[in-house]
Amino acid sequence: MRLILNTFLRSFLFCFLLVGFSLASSLSAQAVNPKLPDPDALEREADDLDYQARTTQNPAESRRLSQQADAKRKLAVDTRNEMHDRELEKPYNKPTLELQWNAMQSTWESEALARNKNLGVNTYNALLNQAGAYQAAKTNAAGLGLNPNLLNDNLTTYSSPQGNTKTAFPIRATYLNTAKTFGIEFNYLDVRMKPSYTTFDVASSLSSAAPIQFHSVEYRRLDYSLNFAWYVITGTGRIGLAAGARNLDIYSKEYGNIPGNYGFGSSEEKAGGLGPQIGIRLFKNFSASLIGHFRADYFRTLGHYNRTTQGVLSGVSGPYILDTASMGGIKANLISRTGYEIDTGISFMRSRWLKYTFGFQFTELASKISGYNYNPTVFPGAPGDPLFLNQVSKPLDQFSSGSALGKEVHDKFYGFYFGLSLII
Template sequence: MGTFLKFVAVLFLGVGLLFSSPGFAQGSNQKLPDPDQLEREADELEYQAGKSQVQADRRRLALQAQEKRRQASEIRNELHDRELSKPYNRPTLEVQFAALQSTWESEVLARHKNIGVNNYNTFLSANGAYQTAQTSANNAGVNPNLLNDSVTGYSSPQGNTKTAFPIKLSYFNTAKTFGIEFNYLDLKIKPSYTTLDNASALAANAPVQFHSVQYRRLDYSLNFAWYLQTATGRIGVAVGARNLDIISSEYGVIPGNYGFGRLEEKAGGLGPQIGVRIFKNFNAFLLGHFKADYFRTLGHYNRNTQGILNGINGPYILDTSPPGGLKENVLSRTGYEVDFGLSLIRSRWLKYTIGFQYTELISKVSGYNFNPTVFPGSPADVLYLNQISKPLDQFSTGSALQKEVHDKFYGIYLSLTLTI
């Protein structure tokens, strides 16, 4: 990943030096011939060439017509570049539509891996603590409903590359000293992975299982930016807010060999962010940009598991949502986003951009709570997180959830920007 970033940075610098060199730059203010007149003269020369009976004259006149058309094309390009380089004395609103070929290593899967394999859980499985709790619960006539009674290994996800279609809105005042940005991304992806259950205590399913889970990433932000004009562009700072919700849902055999059912997880958060903005005008039609944001969010984490285990009467529900507020299961995130690219401007209202976006964050669940809301399987079946099993489960699962996990989202994008 680091080699790729270095390569893109060198390419970005090389293209910038090429297009900003004196030999490439254009900007002469001298009066230019009328390209339409040159086209008419070329038509006349071609007409004379067609009437001439001398082969040498016909060739000479045809070459002159070709030269006239070449001059007309170059003059039109020069006039176009001069028009783009003129100051635009109106506020602008940019609407950017992008296709982002993205790769996502979700924090959800990292958190599941922490739960599946951790030192406490391994110890409780090895010394028979889980088996003793199950026996005591059964003798007491209650259901243990352990959420994490197995040691489970996870493979890396397969098929985790997806094309996203983010939308960005940008407003700039007339002098381009102030701007407002709104970024929106809603991505759904369905990767797959396999698990190996090493110590299943309650279920009798196959130890190796295949899973397909849907991840959804809702990421949007609102920023206000202030700019200082430079000799070849502008540089500024941005402040705003970011909201990030990461949701997972799975239906089938629940990872960890916990039976057949569904597993859902939602990790949301809202918080401030601050960033820098750099725009570099290499010439009238080539623009480079570099954007970087640092953000922190605070929200709520909830994990809900519903399933039916072999040998257990009725379904069970395990819900980590607290009874109310954010007193427990608080989720904090710290992260950054980098975006850089090159834009080709061929008119005042149309711009093409190729760029690279990289977002990484670290998240941590600071609390862990069980909500004992359950559906009873039968009048005699006491389905709740009873006092026998709950302490063991909180001891192992809670410590695993509170570990820091990473989330990486990145990719190359192509975009079309309309300026209103």
């Protein structure tokens, strides 16, 4: 009997301690996250207090009731904010996929225009103009009934571009694992701008075109990247490293009177490149619903460069075509780029699946072309054209334009953006 009683007492004591521990844990949790009042009930109480304040005849009582109503409404707002924060602070034990659409007011200073400026005025074509080499080549070609096929036979200065701003719409997709220690990023941008500028031909030769011309050109930027990121969780966010690949294609297209006294025609430039990039990532949680970010990437790309100009040259019968695309074993023209991109901003989590972001993005790169080689077989005209091209025109072009294309130029693309994210 005593053994049964002792066993019963020990079991009772164990149950008592277990219930006490559970009760203490519950009280501790309530102390950390106390139960919140009903915000809708607070709003109704505030309405009742407002009604009493309007109907009372005592001014002092009316002020007191109005102050109580204001306090109730403020408490209702604070309660809803607290409920929102508690919901976002709950651990989320699933991986996430974020799809972000941005509206970006962007500005672009294209490398294509910087190259044109180098071609328009450089030390070597100034020397050839002063020596009369370009003028003599065009006169000899006209006398033989041939196309001179000179890439840049004139000194041409450019004004600063006008209207080089546009609303771009970048897209970003981001995957994060459950622990938020690994992520995959995909960024995509396709934007076109039509800036305008004015050229002034300093030394006109065999041209009926006015020395001052107004130009409208289209620039297109196709920029996308894929990154893998690894993160370390900190007390207030995460920090990580990223590595991946970037593809960058920049095009330009122009119609009208082509700079350099080509006459009326079209000019087109294609410069593409693919290469690796590395970067850092910083995310700071200012609160459960407010998150700041900083991304920085360094990249290098290598690709092909092609420039095509065609039109009708004054004083020479028939159209001409200049094309730098390589054919028949001719050395390709390579373009190398080195650059960086910075993206920083702040995001507001409206809920677990909806986020708003305001940020700033800046991309700058330096590009350089390895050489200047073009294919003589694409030029129409008399049978002597390729011979004249290889013996006269091409050496002049490679002396002046080759060095201009090989000179490093800079490209800047930047702007503020507002983004909407859907988190799955």
